[in-house]
Amino acid sequence: LAKTTQPISMDSYEGQEVNITCSHNNIATNDYITWYQQFPSQGPRFIIQGYKTKVTNEVASLFIPADRKSSTLSLPRVSLSDTAVYYCLVGANNAGNMLTFGGGTRLMVKP
């Protein structure tokens, strides 16, 4: 099981770019890296997923270095509504614990 480590919390201001880094030193060859977002009183919501290099969608970008031992979620120009907990997950194929969530990073966006 590839364990993940993220900062417990981060603060930012509206309009800034936020980068949240996740460490996963024992990531396996078949593992994907997935990020979820969770608002209070809601279930987690998929943000982005990648295997290597860079992935970008309408919400965020995910940067994965060549050794894949870490990944960085980048949120461009955050707004107050981006205040949430962000979870980094590393998933192995056919592993029942594929969706093992760590503690997440609590992002607070201030005006």
Add this chain to the structure above:
Amino acid sequence: GAGVSQSPSNKVTEKGKDVELRCDPISGHTALYWYRQSLGQGLEFLIYFQGNSAPDKSGLPSDRFSAERTGGSVSTLTIQRTQQEDSAVYLCASSLEISGGTEAFFGQGTRLTVV
């Protein structure tokens, strides 16, 4: 359905009573997961199903917890003789398959309060 549906959304029960929590996954999703989240905490993995089978039940907190899935669709999480420490939000998720490269969709959860 359009998304993962859980019922009830809220449940208040007396200590010692049994409760059943229901999860309707997205149609066609073969994998189904149950999690528990206490207030202000992260998600605690409980159990997953691939089809109707649950290969790994080690995440269940005690033998008072059980889960089943019939017809590869609806799943029920049962908690017997509830205790106050069982109070939490119980989340269900489903995905097309168990794979690190597959997005999982979560329901809104069932908030269980044991008084």
